[in-house]
Amino acid sequence: MSKLASPHIVNIADLRALARKRLPNAAFDYLDGAAEGEVTARDNIAAFSEVIFKPRQAVMTNPDLATRVLGVDLAVPFILSPIGYSRMLHPRGELAGAGGAKRAGTGYILSTISGHPLEKVREQNDKVFFQVYLMGGREATKRAFARAKALGYKGLFVTIDTAVAGMRERDYRNGMGPLMAKSLLPKLPYLPEILSHPRWLARFLLDGGMPGLPNVVTDTGPLAATDVGRALENAHVCWDDLKWIREAWDGPIVIKGVMSADDAQRAVDEGADGIVVSNHAGRQLDGVAGSLRVLPGIVERVKGKTTIIFDGGIRRGGDIAKALCLGADAVLVGRAYAYGMAAAGDAGVDRALEILRADLVRTMKLLGANTVGELTPALVALKPGFRID
């Protein structure tokens, strides 16, 4: 797929444009969209341009990107974030994500709402983590834990920001509910748009249509896929759940969706091995801060007490450098690789990760930083009013 090389694809925005061409609106907007007015989603990205680099010039640099988080060695300080319904973006879905991560020397976090089973994903990459929603109830969740444990998954990412699905307006407009439901008639108005993407449609149908949820196995078997609004009903994890999760899982537990220093402290008090500073990419409560804005305050409170992972708006290697300078131990990238997956499957994921890696090497050279540990607050300034505490 030389179409993915420069100059066709130079940055993540190019992969996004290609994904937009390839996918039906319903699938692209599911990936690209966010909640309500998408104020937070935009701010996730805009906040990065309010962080100003202060480079150390004229020093010899040969950057080493390696780091270690949650007991796992990573060749780069970014991990692939869980994305529900990845198999809808491309039949290879989670396998492409895990495989691309493996080739980049990093980890992959498998979503509960995934179309490929834990076992197949583990075959792609030993640095795999499992993201937890309580879909299908506590027993179904425990079954998934047991499988993940037996397979050697490295940790759980427990998502706490989904008391209910955010109001993702594009999904309604695109008929996501009817399209994911069983009855045919309500789908009709939305079919012409989908038929205008025959290549996607052919692949989707060959893949067997909408996959079930092989990682949510209830007493009656794997749950069928539904739209995200329904999926997240009763799937929410509360602080009280951590106790039984801890009993059912002896390994690292990361709390994903922390947006305040108080919740970060609480996660530490509950014994979390890590937190993800995340607003779910602006897909849940609109009007929360761009996640980079709350990072400094959270770092001040819990740095050194738990692993701090940052998520939200990473589109360039320079963004990764900024989050690390502000105190994150590593970051998650989501849409950045998913655009690549939607555009070109495995090769697209590889290209996205290569762009981010090359960007980060260049940025560290230009900053005068040789290691991830040298990315410190001394290398950045914040515009006035940047922080939200």
Add this chain to the structure above:
Amino acid sequence: MPNVASPHAVNIADLRAAAKRRLPRAVFDYLDGTADDGVTGRDNISAFSEVVFQPRQAVMTAPDMATQVLGVDLNVPFLLTPIGYCRLLHPRGDYAAAAAAKRAGTGFIMATGAGTAMEDVAPLNDKFFYQVYKIGGHACAERAIARAQKLGVKALFLTIDTPVSGNRERDPRNGMGALMGRKWLPKIPYVPEIMRHPRWLARFLADGGTPAMPNVRGADGKALPAVDVADALAQANILWDDLAWIRKLWNGPIVIKGVMTAADARRAVEAGADGIVVSNHGGRQLDCVAATLRVLPGIAEAVKGKTTIFLDSGIRRGADIAKAICLGADAVLVGRAYAYGLAAAGDAGVDRALEILTADLFRSMKLLGAATVADLKPELVRLPAGFRVD
């Protein structure tokens, strides 16, 4: 040649528009483009509009713009910055810039990556400076510095912000790598756009195509062939550790170009630099560094009086020059401002650009109530909250 007199070209933006019409996109974007998302490139310009003048009215002013930097007398407090590949903008490239600087009574800094030999240009302007990259390695740089010494070059400008080329995305999209490469086949997709600029193309071909880099000579005396900027800059950066080596070779003033923090400014002074250039390379290297004007006050507080302070990046009007000097610069460098003129109309275009800046500055000083460059002091400006980056 297009007419660059008023009303055709009233300001630098007009010259930019004329350059855009004249040049193939690949060449215009090489000149005009910046790194990544262009955050720093835009901020370099917009920072100037946040600086508020506080004029002293009703005083008689007949501004004298003369100043002296690095032991060189200048009629105006700005110099012409080094621009690599400037012969691609116009065959007269470095000649036009050096000669126009001479007519304006100021200096020209020649780039290591120039398409013309320094010996050919130096006779046009005795206020002649040379910018140093280690393109081709230490030995090439040593040969160039020895030549510069022999020519009586007034000072070396050592660039420290290029450990790697910035991510200038317009260049790969325009096929810059392919166009600068040797093979013909990869050029083909980009040729139609270039054919749309027959006048530029005819001049370019008459000039012999992409010139080599005669300031970078191998042991055999041959000039290094031109390559695209990413390859050229791969091992070009000057490090602090190189200063001792350069001091031994060079008996004259040394200026460190690419200082963006007070810490690096102090380090340059400790290393014995005669001058520094507060520069982010026109926003072409690391994106999301501050506009140079935002870091100038802090750097001036740290090293003013201990070394000569230059500022570059974003100067498009004479008033911008006044602002930078008010905030602590001894002089500024202008780059794109004259290069747009060069691309638009060769020698006449550079003359026009310098005339615009000179007339602008003269008028600004009158309106400010400043009779000399030394009168351009911090008292004449106000900064909004949050302007500075320290």
